[in-house]
Amino acid sequence: MGRPNRPKLDRELIARAAVDLVDEHGMGALTMRALATRLDVRGPSLYNHVSSKEELLDAITVVITREIDRAPLDDPDWRVGIAAFARGYRAAYLRHPDALPVIARRPVSTEQALSAYDAVARTLTRIGLPPAEAAEFSAALDYLVVGSVIETYEEGFTRPAEEYRAEYPSLADSLAAGDRDTLNARGFETGLGLLLDGLASRLGN
Amino acid sequence: MGRPNRPKLDRELIARAAVDLVDEHGMGALTMRALATRLDVRGPSLYNHVSSKEELLDAITVVITREIDRAPLDDPDWRVGIAAFARGYRAAYLRHPDALPVIARRPVSTEQALSAYDAVARTLTRIGLPPAEAAEFSAALDYLVVGSVIETYEEGFTRPAEEYRAEYPSLADSLAAGDRDTLNARGFETGLGLLLDGLASRLGN
DNA sequence: GTCCTCAAACTAACTAAGTAAGTTTTATTC
DNA sequence: GAATAAAACTTACTTAGTTAGTTTGAGGAC
The missing domain is CATH 1.10.10.60 (Homeodomain-like)
Structure with missing residues (x-):
């Protein structure tokens, strides 16, 4: 040919x-x-x-990683901006869940990802967080996003909640109390909300 | 033979x-x-x-997953118990970081893991969290642990902080502000602390 | 325009890895 | 003691990553 x-x-x-x-x-x-x-x-x-x-x-x-969008971080309300950014970040990874295990351990090299991390750090220092703590918070946020996409808590429990009741009653209660289909998203939202709440009180609001 | x-x-x-x-x-x-x-x-x-x-x-x-130890959750102080459990959970995975990507997506089947999840749920409901929120918090904690082991924020940035400064100054500041070697652990501890702080205030203490 | 060089497709074939088939020897069961 | 099954073996098949060498067309140098 x-x-x-x-x-x-x-x-x-x-x-x-x-x-x-x-x-x-x-x-x-x-x-x-x-x-x-x-x-x-x-x-x-x-x-x-x-x-x-x-x-x-x-x-x-x-x-x-080029799909990561830092634009939401420009929001004047830092809390709104960080939350929207984190959701978009997660959404980008959720579009490619099977690829995540292989990409999660590779270095960050795209302009999009680096400038997003930079924007997070800038936002956090702007609102008064010391730089070292900004890195720590950024890392924690990252862990929540990556963990929530890769692990899919809900799928870890293959059986209906009731089948766990005999041996693991509290687990069964907690699984049965909410919609299983939304548990991953709720877990992420809970984590995100708590991180932001904690950050707000750390800053003394 | x-x-x-x-x-x-x-x-x-x-x-x-x-x-x-x-x-x-x-x-x-x-x-x-x-x-x-x-x-x-x-x-x-x-x-x-x-x-x-x-x-x-x-x-x-x-x-x-058999290495996961729920014993710390028996601590009378829920906050101490959950923190110690989460650290032990993370430590177990950290002993096998290369295996994590492949195990993170598999269902939970060991008695150790299931009874640990059960103990987390029991602890959380005992202190007054509604069962649905217990599942959500448990998921969030899981995400933080798995994410912190799999992603290793620090290793994502292969270059010295100063090399990022020209294009990503806030990122460079935040990376340079603390010891790079401990950034992963600090990020995890920060996330854990914020989750627990948020939980405490949710419960009205 | 012709020539040279390199790019970008190809075919053929090697190696390593997962796994199936069939063999041998030994333990276990009746 | 014979039959059966377990647990090692050897052999060999398939698929996947990759290398080597081939072909043909593009693009620049004279």
Whole structure:
């Protein structure tokens, strides 16, 4: 076949297709050959653009972290801004839950992510938090977001609440007391609210 | 060779060896053959005890979640108890950071983990939190623990703080303001403290 | 315009890993 | 003591990541 008239691939196209493939069929479906097929190309052709699967995963990370939007942090009300940012951050990851375990441990390199972290730090120091504590709060917020997407508390309990009652009555009560479908989101909102409440009282309001 | 005089393997032994292998050399080093070699056995022999690698990962999850200790929750001071429990929970996962991405998404099945969740729910309802909110708080605490182990905020920033200053000054300030080595732990402690503060004020103390 | 070089697709093939099939020897049960 | 099942083995299949070498077209240098 030889070199095509117009390039059929580029790194960006490959990365986006990989994200789609993972979103649709899970990480297990992400093979170089399957990805190539989806791009109408043969497996080894991908290596003209990414040097290994590891690098492909880096590229996926870039695509996904670019979705993080720091704009909400411009809100004059810091509490509103941080809450909206955190929800948007979580929403971005929730669009790609199967990819998260693989991206969560990679370094932050996109302009979007770094400038979001910068905006969080700026917001926190602006309202009077010492810089060291700003980093700590930012980390805690991050942990809540990543944890809530990766762990999905609700899915950890595969059985109906009643089946836990005999051995774990308090757990059964707590699971039965609310809508199971919304538990992850409620857990996140609870955590977010408590972090912000704590921050407000730390600042003496 | 044929059947050995005394069985050389059992599921538990295999699972523990797999955890050790992952702890020492990372998930990438966990292959059926490598695990077998470590156990002085040939690869396929493992299949007499686990039916697939997926099942091996389930077994790993069991080994690790068994390390979760609910005992601290018996402390008469709920705040002390929950804090100590959360720290122990995190410490258990921190002993196996490379395994965490693969276990975080699996259902909770061990008696240790379920009874820990039950004890958290019991503690929270005992101090007056409605059951639905107990589940939410428990989820939030979980997210903080899992997120703090898996994401390691500090490692996300590979460069020295000063290199971020030109483009991300607030981020650089916040990173430079504290000891980088302890940032993950401080972020976790901050989150934990704020969650507990928020809980206390929710309960009206 | 021709030539050279490089880019970007290809085919073929290697290696490693998960796993299935079938063999052997030993423990256990009747 | 014979039959059965367990638990190791060897062999070998499939799939996936990757490398090597091939082909053809694009783009710049003279």
